[in-house]
Amino acid sequence: MLAQNIVHFSRVLRAAGMQVGVDRVLDALQAVECVGLDRRGDVHAALSAVMLDRHDQQPLFDAAFDAFWKDPKLLERMMLLLLPKVQGRGQKAAPRINRLEEALAPPREARAREQSAPVPQEIRFDAAMSFSERERLAHADFESMTVQEFEAAQRIAAQLAPPVSPVRQRRKESSPRGAIDLRASLAAMPRQPDALQIRRMRARMQRPPIVVLLDISGSMERYARLFLHYAHGLTRRHVHVHTFTFGTRLTPITRQLRHRDPDVAMRLAADAMPDWKGGTRIAAALDEFNRRWARRTLAGNAAVLLVTDGLDRDEAHESARTLDRCAAELRRHAHEVVWLNPLLRYAGFEPRAAGVRALLPHVDRMLPMHNLASLADLARHLREAAPRIR
C-alpha cells in the first residue's frame, strides 16, 4: 500500500516536470520506512531529501505533497486537468514545427532536403550560395533582410565561432611539450623498460564561461531573434553559456536553449519569456541579475555579453543613477563586460541617451552586432584583448 502510494506520488511529480527516476522511488520507500508514517513533517522532510535536487523545485514539491497527503485521488484528477498545460514543456510532437512545415511545402523542396541532413548542413549551404551572395549576406543589416535571407542568416549565426578564446586552467593535461610529468614518466617505464620516455604536461586551456544578457524589447526585435540563434549554437557546442533575456523582467533561458532542435529550443525559450517585444528596464534587469544570478554564473572568469541598444524605457534621472550603480556592480563581478550594440551601425553614433551614457563607463568595450560579419568578428575582437589580471 505504501509502495503503491509512493509510486503514484512519484508519477505525479514526473508529470509535473521533475526528474524522478526509479532509483529515487526505491530510495523514497526506504526513507519513509526509516522515519515512519507517524508524523507528517517527517515524511515530508524525508521525501524531499530524497526526491529534490534543486532548491527551486521545493514549492512545486510542497504543493504536490500537500494535495497528495489530503487525497491522492483528488490530486490525480487535478493533475489530469493540468496535464495538457504541464506537458507543454516538451512539445516534441507538436505539429507546428517550422522545419516540418518547410519540409512539406513543395516550393522550398531543395532547401528542405538540405536541412534534413544535419551534419554537412553548413557545407552544402555554402555551396548553394555563390560567394558574392554570401558576402552580401554577411554585410547586410539584419533589420533590412528579407524573410529568406534572415532565415539563412540565423542558420549561419548558429555556427559562428564562440566569442571567447581559451584561457589557462589550473588543471594539467599531457602534451608533447611542456614541463616533465614525473608521475606519468615513471608509470610509463614498466611498460617499455628499455627506453626512457619522458612524459610532459602543460596547463589545460579551456574556454571561460559566457553569460549572455539579451535585450528583447521592441526596438531590438530582429537582433534579439538572431542573437538567440547565435546563443543556441553556442550552447549546443560550448557547455558554459548562460543565457538570460530581459525586457521588463529577467528570464533565464539556458535550459530551454539546451534543446538540440533549434525550432523547439526557440519555441521553449519564447514560451518562457513573457515580455517579448515590450519595453526595457535595463537597470532593474541588471540589478536582479546581480542579486540572484551573478554569484552562480560568473564564477571562473566569465565574460558577460550585454546585448542591448541601451535605450531604457524610463529615462528619468533617478533611473540613470540606478543603472550606473548596477552596471558598476556587474563590472566588479565579471571578468569582462562586452556591450554588443546594434546602434553602432550608424557611423555617427554618439552616446546621447541617458541609459547609454550610464552604461558606457562600465563596459570593457562596445562592439557592433548588426550583421553577420560583425558577429563573426566578435571572436577576433575578444581574442585580441590581452588577458588582464585584476
Add this chain to the structure above:
Amino acid sequence: MSSPPPASPQALLPGSIDEVVAALAAQRYLCDRRLATALFLSLRMGRPLFLEGEPGVGKTELAKVLAAALDTKLLRLQCYEGLDVAQTAYEWNVARQMLEIRIAEAGHQGSGELLASLYRRELLIERPLLSALTQERSPVLLIDELDRADEPFEAFLLEVLGESQISIPELGTVRASAPPIVVITSNRTREIHDALKRRCLYHWLEFPSLQQELDIVRLKAPLASERLSAEVVRFVQRMRGMELFKSPGVAETIDWANALVALNAMRLDPQTVHDTLGVLLKYQDDIARMRSGEAQRLIDELQVP
C-alpha cells in the same frame, strides 16, 4: 584491502530523529526537524548528505558537530579549482620510487621484482578521500564548497560516493573498510551536476526562524543580555527581508552579538549599530544603504512593540 571487520557502525548511530536532534544539541548545534530528518536518513541509508544554502547558515559546522557527536574522525577536503586526484585521493611517492630504482640497480635486482616493489602499498600517500576509506571506524568526510572545484573533479567523486571505493590502476580497487559518512556543502556559485546530486540526499538550509535564531544566539553568545540578544536577532531578521546584496548569515549574527558584548552594549542604539555594521555586512553598497537611514528606521521599528 584487508582490515579487521569493523565494529558495526550502525550500533553507534542515532536510532531516531529525536536522538539526532538531541545528539547535535549536546554539541551545541540547534537544528530543525527537517534537517535532522535528512541527516538521520543519510546515516541510516548510508547516503551522502548534500547541503546547499546561503553562506553562514551552518553547513560546514554541521559536519564538524556530527563528527564530535558520533565521536569519530573528521576528514575535511576543501575544494578549489584545479583540484586533482593527487591532491584529493592518493599519490605515489615518486621520490621513494626513484630511490627504489637506484637501490635495485645497485643490487642487480630483476625487473619483475622491482616492478612489484615500486607499486606497493607503503609507497602510496593517502589523501583525504582515500584515507576516508581506510579508517577502522566510519569517519565523517566533509567535502566543503564543492562548487569551487571544477567539473572533472565531480566526475571523479562519483565512484567514491556511489560505491565507497577508489580504483588505483597500479594497485587495484580499494574498498571502504567502514563506509564514511559524507557531508557535501555548496554555496551555489554554480550548479552541481545532476549525476552527483542523484547519489545524495539533498537539503536546502534555510535561514532559521526568529525563535530558533534567538535560541542559537543565547547558546553561542551567552554573555549578551536577554534584551540585546532579542534586539539583535530581530534586527537581523528584518535585514534579511530587505533585499540586500548579501544577507547576513547566522554566523554573522553570532559575531555581531559577541562584538556588541565586547563593546559593553546593553541594547541597540544607532551609533553602535553604525560603528559595527562591518561585522554584519560585507558589501560596501549594503553598508552605505544601511547607514543612510535604513538602520535608524529598523531600530525605530524595534522600539515600537
